[in-house]
Amino acid sequence: MLAVQHLKVAYGPTEVLRDVSFDVPEGKIVALLGGNGSGKTTVLNALTGLVRPRAGSVRLKGEECAGKRPDEIIRAGIAQVPQGRDVWPSMTVAENLELGAVTRRDRAAIAEDLEAVYDLFPQLREKRKRRAGSLSGGEQQMVAIGRALMTRPRCLLMDEPSAGLAPAVVGDMVDAVLELNRRNLTILIVEQNVGVAAAVAEYAHVLQNGEIAVSGPADGLLDDPAVLRSYLGR
Amino acid sequence: MPVFSRRNVLLVLLAGALILPWMGNPYTLFVGTLLFIYVLLAVGLNLLVGYAGQLAFANAAMFGIGAYTTGLLQVRLELPFFAAFPCGAVVATLVGLVISLPALRLSGLYLALTTLAFAQATQWVFLHWENVTFGAGGFKTPLISFAPLPVETPTGLYFLSLLLAVLLTLFAWNVAASRIGRAFVAIRDGEVAAESLGIDLLRYKALAFAMSGFYAGVAGGLYSALLNFVAPEGFDLFQMVLHKAMIVVGGLGSVTGSLLGAGILVFLLEALRAFKGTQEIAFGALLLVFVIFLRGGLVSVLKRNARGWEEPLRLPERRARLLARPGTASVPGE
Numbered sequence: 001m002l003a004v005q006h007l008k009v010a011y012g013p014t015e016v017l018r019d020v021s022f023d024v025p026e027g028k029i030v031a032l033l034g035g036n037g038s039g040k041t042t043v044l045n046a047l048t049g050l051v052r053p054r055a056g057s058v059r060l061k062g063e064e065c066a067g068k069r070p071d072e073i074i075r076a077g078i079a080q081v082p083q084g085r086d087v088w089p090s091m092t093v094a095e096n097l098e099l100g101a102v103t104r105r106d107r108a109a110i111a112e113d114l115e116a117v118y119d120l121f122p123q124l125r126e127k128r129k130r131r132a133g134s135l136s137g138g139e140q141q142m143v144a145i146g147r148a149l150m151t152r153p154r155c156l157l158m159d160e161p162s163a164g165l166a167p168a169v170v171g172d173m174v175d176a177v178l179e180l181n182r183r184n185l186t187i188l189i190v191e192q193n194v195g196v197a198a199a200v201a202e203y204a205h206v207l208q209n210g211e212i213a214v215s216g217p218a219d220g221l222l223d224d225p226a227v228l229r230s231y232l233g234r
Numbered sequence: 235m236p237v238f239s240r241r242n243v244l245l246v247l248l249a250g251a252l253i254l255p256w257m258g259n260p261y262t263l264f265v266g267t268l269l270f271i272y273v274l275l276a277v278g279l280n281l282l283v284g285y286a287g288q289l290a291f292a293n294a295a296m297f298g299i300g301a302y303t304t305g306l307l308q309v310r311l312e313l314p315f316f317a318a319f320p321c322g323a324v325v326a327t328l329v330g331l332v333i334s335l336p337a338l339r340l341s342g343l344y345l346a347l348t349t350l351a352f353a354q355a356t357q358w359v360f361l362h363w364e365n366v367t368f369g370a371g372g373f374k375t376p377l378i379s380f381a382p383l384p385v386e387t388p389t390g391l392y393f394l395s396l397l398l399a400v401l402l403t404l405f406a407w408n409v410a411a412s413r414i415g416r417a418f419v420a421i422r423d424g425e426v427a428a429e430s431l432g433i434d435l436l437r438y439k440a441l442a443f444a445m446s447g448f449y450a451g452v453a454g455g456l457y458s459a460l461l462n463f464v465a466p467e468g469f470d471l472f473q474m475v476l477h478k479a480m481i482v483v484g485g486l487g488s489v490t491g492s493l494l495g496a497g498i499l500v501f502l503l504e505a506l507r508a509f510k511g512t513q514e515i516a517f518g519a520l521l522l523v524f525v526i527f528l529r530g531g532l533v534s535v536l537k538r539n540a541r542g543w544e545e546p547l548r549l550p551e552r553r554a555r556l557l558a559r560p561g562t563a564s565v566p567g568e
Contacts, residue, residue: 048430071432080430088423090487091416095547099416103432144427151431 001026001186002047002078002155007056007066009039009046016042018210020056024155029177029187031197031218034207034231040190041083043207044157047188048080049073060155071103077154081161085140087147089133093124096132096143100150110150117146120179138169145176155186162196174199198222206231239542240490251396255389263388267460269500270395271453276480276492277406278449283478284486285415286442287422289342292333292349293477295356296447298469300326300454302360302367305375305464310366315378315459322458323451330447334440341425353474360466372465375458395456402449406489407545409445416547418442419487472514476503479517483524485531488545494532 002024009017016039024030034040045051047058049070058066065073088096097117101110118125121142127135132143141161148156161177162170170193177200181187191197197204201218208231214221221227236242254266279293304322307313313321336348360367367373380390409415417438420428429435458464476499484495499517506513524531536543 050426050430069434070429071434074432082427082430086424086427088420088427090423091419091547095416095419099420099433100431102413102417102420147427147431 001061002188003057003059004043004047005057005059007043007046007058008054009042009051010054016210017046017053020207020210020212022205022212022215024186024188025203026186027181027184028203029181029189029201031201031204032188032190032207033192033194033197033204033222036192038207039210040207041159044080044159044188044190047073047157048078050080074103074151074153077152078157079148079151079153079155080157081141081144081148081159083159084163085137085144087132087135087140087143089131091132092129093132093135093143094128097124097128097146097150100147101152103151109152113150113152117149120149120176121146136169137165138172141165141169141173142176145180149180153185155188156180158187158189160190160192162191162193170196194222194228236541238540240536241542244490244493248400255392260388263392264460265500265504267388267392267395267456269496270392270399271456271460272476272480272496272500273399273493274395274402274449274453274456275477276484276496277403277489278446278453279477280481280484280486280489280492281406281409281418281449282442282446284481284488284491285410285422286418286439288337288439288442289346290333290337290349290443290446291346291474291478292330292353292356293446293450294469294471294473295353296326296329296450297454297457297473297477298356298360298466299329300451301458301464301469302454303451304455305373305458306366308376309373315376319452319455319459322455323448326451326454327444327448330443330445330450331440333447334443337439337443338436353471357466357470360469367466370466372463372467375462375464377462378459391456391459395460398452398456402452403489403493406492410489410545411547414438414441419547422487475514475517475521479521481531482521483531485533488531488533490536490543490545491531491533498532 004023005021007017007020020043032040032043042051046053049065049068049072053066056066057064060076060078063076065076065078088099091099097114101113104110123139124142124146127139132140135143145161158177161173165173174196177187177189189197189201198218203215204218204221205212205215206227207213213231214227251266255263275293275297282288282290300322303325304318307318307321308315333349333352337345340348361370377387378391379387383390417428417433420433421435421438425435480495480499481492482495483498484493485491502516503513506516528534533543
């Protein structure tokens with residue numbers, strides 16, 4: 001589904017990603033892990049066009065996305081749930097969700113997708129007229145995910161969906177990610193929380209110093225004390 | 235619909251404005267025209283600052299550019315007012331577009347300083363490019379005529395300003411309730427999130443700057459006709475503070491708030507005209523009070539305590555369906 005090859009990103013003279021290559025197979029959940037400052041968010045931003053890669057290719061089902069504008073990449077089918085939720089606080093929940101579909105013109109399908117988001121997160125339907133800034137952290141995360149879903153993505157990128165959530169809510173988030181995957185959405189999830197990654201992902205890639213250091217099935221990899229110790233600081 | 239809803243209150247005010255020329259004296263006619271000019275300025279600035287969240291300080295400069303272009307085209311090239319006036323609006327719009335270029339890279343205080351520098355540079359050009367602008371003394375513009383319409387100049391200008399203020403306020407309401415208004419607010423509320431969802435920052439910031447430039451340009455043209463005189467001091471920092479005060483007092487991110495703010499400040503401006511120097515103090519104090527105690531402006535009080543003053547970022551369902559013509563609705567892409 002998503003094939004990333006030899007991706008290179010630099011901010012001025014500072015190379016953040018040297019040579020990153022990995023695949024996200026269709027219908028799977030893949031985790032991208034790494035310590036602070038290892039470049040995880042930069043990978044996502046390069047995939048969605050927020051950062052222009054210096055070199056390398058990002059293919060979604062064979063279509064080259066590297067170097068395109070964010071709105072073109074969204075239309076191609078990649079959407080990002082940004083870090084820290086980042087909902088638009090002064091807009092209502094419904095306005096946030098509707099604006100997720102800003103790149104689309106197919107009104108009927110947008111309305112269907114809005115219903116689908118409300119079915120996935122029934123709390124949001126109840127609170128659709130509330131200002132997004134007044135919601136709890138977990139609910140804001142739902143808005144952020146729902147907003148990304150409104151672009152009708154084929155591949156969803158999630159940047160630390162569990163960060164800053166109450167432990168009780170993290171479980172709900174895991175369930176939501178698994179449910180989205182059951183609905184045939186391919187997901188690339190960036191996580192600091194190895195527990196969350198292990199709970200949802202089939203494959204995992206560990207990023208270190210701007211390169212993929214280890215990859216493998218999530219089960220074996222994230223149980224391996226050596227991996228946890230050397231790459232993830234556990 | 236409650237009796238004191240926004241629509242009813244504004245309709246009564248509009249009715250009052252329509253009969254004012256037969257009730258008032260030349261002075262009230264002048265103040266009325268001035269009010270409509272400030273409504274245009276406040277509405278345009280609020281789209282840029284209140285909705286799109288771009289802290290720009292170039293509104294007075296664009297107001298001046300509209301006034302100077304309209305005035306100079308009449309004096310230097312002897313164009314009639316009704317040809318010069320649209321040119322003034324177009325030039326101010328283009329200048330707005332140019333200012334939007336640094337806005338892509340700058341935000342917050344840096345954008346404020348850059349646009350302030352632009353405003354000061356504009357002021358300098360008005361003052362020192364004497365061969366064209368007549369320098370510090372300014373210049374007189376010809377008295378405009380509404381012939382063949384049977385109205386005198388002040389009355390005609392009053393109705394022209396009223397018409398433009400009403401049309402452009404309605405337009406602003408519709409923009410705010412459209413995809414464009416929501417994109418503006420998205421950029422204001424979270425630029426990264428907006429960009430990551432495919433909102434083209436370049437396009438919408440440029441649009442916000444161009445729109446505020448257009449409103450200021452229209453206002454400038456009317457202002458030159460109202461005073462029959464254009465001089466640099468009319469478009470200085472005090473003018474800018476006046477516009478900012480209007481949208482802060484009325485309510486940032488609210489078209490209705492712009493109307494309220496313009497009304498209150500024009501009233502204060504006139505009430506304090508006899509005491510030169512007190513205007514600045516009064517506006518400064520008013521700004522402080524609102525920034526500290528009433529962040530949402532007057533309109534937020536009305537929204538909380540009266541029904542029918544909400545300004546949702548989209549049209550009511552019924553109107554939205556009427557506006558959505560089949561055929562245009564399902565075209566994919568932009």
